[in-house]
Amino acid sequence: MTEKKEGLMEKIVSLCKRRGFVFPSSEIYGGFAAVYDFGPYGVELARNIREAWWNAMVRDHENIVGLDSAIFMHPKVWEASGHVGGFADPLAECRECHFRARVDHLLEEVGVFADEKMTEEEINQLMKENKDRIKCPKCGKRDFSEAKKFNLLVQSNLGNFTGDWGKEPTYLRGETCQGIYVNFKNVLDSTRVKVPFGIAQIGKAFRNEITARQFIFRKREFEQMEMQYFVHPESASAAYDEWREKRWQYYLDLGIKKENLKWHEHENLVFYAKAAWDIEYNFPFGFKELEGIHNRSDYDLTQHSKFSGADLSYRDPKTNEKYVPWIVETSVGLDRTFLAVMTEAYTEEEVADGDIRTVLKFPKKLAPIKAAVFPLLKNKPELVDKAKAIYDELKSSFMCEFDDNGNVGKRYRRQDEIGTPYCITVDFETLSDGAVTVRDRDTMLQERIKIEELKKYLEDNLGK
Numbered sequence: 001m002t003e004k005k006e007g008l009m010e011k012i013v014s015l016c017k018r019r020g021f022v023f024p025s026s027e028i029y030g031g032f033a034a035v036y037d038f039g040p041y042g043v044e045l046a047r048n049i050r051e052a053w054w055n056a057m058v059r060d061h062e063n064i065v066g067l068d069s070a071i072f073m074h075p076k077v078w079e080a081s082g083h084v085g086g087f088a089d090p091l092a093e094c095r096e097c098h099f100r101a102r103v104d105h106l107l108e109e110v111g112v113f114a115d116e117k118m119t120e121e122e123i124n125q126l127m128k129e130n131k132d133r134i135k136c137p138k139c140g141k142r143d144f145s146e147a148k149k150f151n152l153l154v155q156s157n158l159g160n161f162t163g164d165w166g167k168e169p170t171y172l173r174g175e176t177c178q179g180i181y182v183n184f185k186n187v188l189d190s191t192r193v194k195v196p197f198g199i200a201q202i203g204k205a206f207r208n209e210i211t212a213r214q215f216i217f218r219k220r221e222f223e224q225m226e227m228q229y230f231v232h233p234e235s236a237s238a239a240y241d242e243w244r245e246k247r248w249q250y251y252l253d254l255g256i257k258k259e260n261l262k263w264h265e266h267e268n269l270v271f272y273a274k275a276a277w278d279i280e281y282n283f284p285f286g287f288k289e290l291e292g293i294h295n296r297s298d299y300d301l302t303q304h305s306k307f308s309g310a311d312l313s314y315r316d317p318k319t320n321e322k323y324v325p326w327i328v329e330t331s332v333g334l335d336r337t338f339l340a341v342m343t344e345a346y347t348e349e350e351v352a353d354g355d356i357r358t359v360l361k362f363p364k365k366l367a368p369i370k371a372a373v374f375p376l377l378k379n380k381p382e383l384v385d386k387a388k389a390i391y392d393e394l395k396s397s398f399m400c401e402f403d404d405n406g407n408v409g410k411r412y413r414r415q416d417e418i419g420t421p422y423c424i425t426v427d428f429e430t431l432s433d434g435a436v437t438v439r440d441r442d443t444m445l446q447e448r449i450k451i452e453e454l455k456k457y458l459e460d461n462l463g464k
């Protein structure tokens with residue numbers, strides 16, 4: 001693994017740019033820190049990741065329903081949630097080069113872990129105690145300013161036409177789950193769900209992250225895939241254990257190797273949590289949080305009841321018991337999953353001629369392009385027409401690509417680099433035997449398949 005990891009991040013970033021997976025935002029203007037765009041292949045991979053998550057959470061559970069709430073919400077939501085008051089990172093500035101860094105990250109580098117609930121004074125005390133060890137990551141000096149806490153919520157001027165409505169700022173949502181809590185009653189009243197049940201949502205979230213680091217791992221505009229499971233308070237602990245197990249298995253099913261996953265228990269809990277465990281992934285820069293699984297108690301529904309005046313309790317139709325449900329949350333970033341899947345898939349292999357082939361060994365269900373169709377030669381209309389006809393036939397069922405550029409060997413390499421599981425070549429024999437050569441991405445083995453059996457072959461081999 002260490003061998004594979006050397007320079008891995010740079011290689012992934014470069015491949016993502018070169019092959020149209022991820023572009024830096026507004027690049028022609030010099031980029032825009034911690035914001036990225038998905039390119040043509042990235043958008044397909046992201047769609048497949050969303051679909052895998054949606055299938056695992058919504059389709060596979062008859063008591064989980066979906067939601068798509070708006071990014072803008074009433075400003076009171078963020079007061080009730082605790083974000084206006086408590087959603088802040090401590091920041092300090094290097095007095096030498098003026099580099100600004102998250103103090104919890106600086107402390108972490110020297111093995112000291114700051115509690116999220118610490119005041120500025122307490123954090124500054126920690127900084128003081130470790131001042132001789134804390135080094136600026138940019139210039140190496142050991143001279144930082146006092147730490148100051150910065151709120152992560154991103155403000156907007158939505159609806160602020162006259163200037164007199166600016167007293168209560170509107171925010172771009174800092175997490176998607178708040179849209180779920182404020183719709184708890186709507187979902188309950190409009191569907192047949194009964195506690196225990198879950199509401200799942202995929203959508204954008206925004207945070208004024210102080211440090212722009214590690215590619216798409218920490219973005220300022222990112223996408224979350226969150227599920228909030230509403231349970232009886234006495235069942236919360238069992239539901240929590242159950243979801244921890246299910247979410248672990250989900251990553252194995254997504255093709256992530258067990259040795260690249262590990263659990264991390266939070267000792268210093270965020271303001272709302274009763275229990276919090278992260279699933280960490282072995283990113284190129286080491287094990288870091290991929291997903292958080294939280295027991296949020298009745299904090300969220302109670303807070304929103306208090307601030308809105310709405311009754312967000314639940315009456316059990318069988319026992320008539322009335323209570324505020326507890327919430328078990330599973331929360332993962334689409335972008336972090338994308339980077340984990342990329343890291344897991346990235347492979348360099350020495351091939352027979354001594355060359356290195358770069359291949360993204362995505363699980364087939366996640367591959368952006370499922371099959372590429374080639375005519376052996378681009379100047380033979382009979383081959384091109386046949387290949388086009390096959391491509392036209394397959395493209396309504398699978399994401400396909402037609403390629404007649406360069407020789408077949410080069411086309412294989414191009415498809416390997418974007419992780420296409422199958423390459424289909426139409427050659428002269430095809431015209432007489434009605435079969436094509438299908439080449440497997442991972443084994444590089446080739447077999448002849450009848451054209452009329454191609455669709456079934458792909459269905460059988462690409463999996464669910």
Ligand code: GAP
Pocket residue numbers: 174175176177207209216217218219220222223224226289290291292329331332333334335336
């Ligand atoms: N609703 C709970 C919540 O938002 P979180 O730990 O702040 O909890 C959950 O975020 C997940 O969202 C993280 O595990 C990570 O996958 C993703 N995430 C958080 N901040 C992110 C960022 N700045 N860029 C990319 N993904 C992020």
